[in-house]
Amino acid sequence: MLTNQFVLGVTESTQKFNGGDILYTVAAFAVLLFILKKVAWGPLMGIMIKREEYIANEISAAEKSRIESNQFLEEQKALLKEARIEAQAMIENSKEHGEVQREEIIQVARQEADRLKESARLEINEQKEQAIVALREQVASLSVLIASKVIEKELSEDDQQKLINEYIQKAGE
Known part of the structure; x- marks a missing residue:
């Protein structure tokens, strides 16, 4: 029974309102918050702000790089068009x-x-002239030959015509 009384006594004493403990807990919590703010929250927020600035700088650098890339692409397209x-x-x-x-x-x-x-035309004309000269010489020699043969013998008109035709035929060959 003694154990039952002891348990009942402990439970009764814990149910009393104790303002000093509450005040002590609130003060300890406030000190802990202050220490956390100075030691952890401040540097953590500084790191977060730096990280935010870094990300913002990277985004602006990427945007600037994208704009430069687009400009370079347009320049290259213009150069390619000009080259074409x-x-x-x-x-x-x-x-x-x-x-x-x-x-x-x-x-x-x-x-x-x-x-x-x-x-070729000049050569042909020259050859033609030479042929005409040669033909004239042959005709002249044939005429002399005919005349000498006519003189040698008296020919009738038919014989003379026949002889002339023979010499003309020979001259044509």
């Missing part, structure tokens, strides 16, 4: 130059062909 235009102009220039060269080659070839034709 320049390449197209070079191709057109090459085509025109090739066309001019082709025309020059054709013109030179025509001039050479005309020169060769003129040279």
Whole structure:
């Protein structure tokens, strides 16, 4: 029974309002909060502010880098477009130059062909003149030969015509 009284006595004494303990607990809590604020909360908030500034700086740097990248991309697109235009102009220039060269080659070839034709025509005319001179010489010698044969013998008109035709046929061969 003694244990029952002791338990009852302890429970009765713990149920009393004790203002000093509450005051002591509140003061200890306030001191603990003050120490936490100075030792942990202040540096922790400083680190958080620095981290926030670092993240904000990184975001602005990334945004700036993105803007610069877009500008560089636009510049590269413009340079590529300019290079394509320049390449197209070079191709057109090459085509025109090739066309001019082709025309020059054709013109030179025509001039050479005309020169060769003129040279051949002159050679043909020269050969023709030589043939005419040779033919005249042969006709003259044949005429002399016919005349000498006519003188040697008296021929009738049919014989003379036959003889002339034979010599003309020989001259044609």
